[in-house]
Amino acid sequence: MKNTKSIQKKTPASEGFWLWGLSAVAMGVLGGVCILFWYTPRAYKPVRTENAEQVSIYLTHELGPEFFNQVQRDEPFELIIPQSGLNDIAGQWDWPQQFGDLSFSDPYVIFSDRSILLMGTLTYEGVSSVISITALPAMNLDGKISMNIQSVRLGMVSVTTLVTKLVQKAFDNNRSCFDGDPKAAENIQAIIHNEPFDPVFWFPDDRVRISNFTIKQGSLKLTLLPEES
16 A cells, blocks of 8 residues: 655645745845945035025135135145034035936044044935944155045945945046146045045135145145245
8 A cells, every 4th residue: 555645735835834934034034134225324414505605704714814814824734624524514505416327415524633524414316324434544744644544334324435436437427527626636536445645725826735734633734835836
């Protein structure tokens, strides 16, 4: 006599149960990924102004006059830029800044001991997320500055390589914007790829070099050296 095994047939109810279960798992995973990307750090508190045409009072009444008074002396001088002042300047700019399919808005900077945390809203093809860039800037022996970018995150997800590619593409598509300032283009290219750059800048008709800097909790101290145009 042959042994027989009972074969349990799948019923419509059991198939529906498994389909529902798989769908629930898929939706849970998708929801978890979305939460990770759309996470907003508690420290992200960008300055938003009701009057978009208003210029930062800190820039016009404090930083600007101090800079131009000092640079006329043609000797090294120091500027201490508080975190609050820099964020006030950024909050008055025209946002978002569009670069092809990529846009950036609402920046917010935090100075800690030796480190800089830059946050903002990055939008790509209609999808927005808070980007957080952590850097440990340092000056090399040859006077160049390395940003030493430690991490780039969208929400809670590390996306350093992806963002580097997107920013490089946006820069390439808008390279013509820097035709009159090749030095700025060179510095931006170096920062994108986390490479050292020569810290020489124009403000706006005076050329200065950053010869030293110190980052402390809540402030950035720059030592600036005027250079001939």
